[in-house]
Amino acid sequence: MPLSREDVLHVAYLARLGLTEEEVELFREQLSRVLDHFQQLQQLDTAAIPPTAQVTVLSNVFDEDVPRPSMDVEDVLLNAPRREENYFRVPAVLEG
DSSP: OOOOHHHHHHHHHHTTOOOOHHHHHHHHHHHHHHHHHHHHHHTSOOTTSOOOSOSSOOOOOSOOOOOOOOOOHHHHTTTOSSEETTEEOOOOOSOO
16 A cells, blocks of 8 residues: 555654655655555454454562561652652642
């Protein structure tokens, strides 16, 4: 499925990427080949294959939740760009 130059530029715009003309052509070729592979996969008959959410055995990889001493507040805030008492000071993200 050959992509046009405009398709690549649109994807680059959405990803906020600045591309040179050489990169536009390189990515046009590469992305076209990727889409060709997906078209081959779409031709496979998967009607007899049940939907699968997980193909490997699930196992818990987390350590047991055991209480342990916390870091000292001064050590935690040592490299904080801004602090207010014992807290990180961050710019407001919500108005009001």
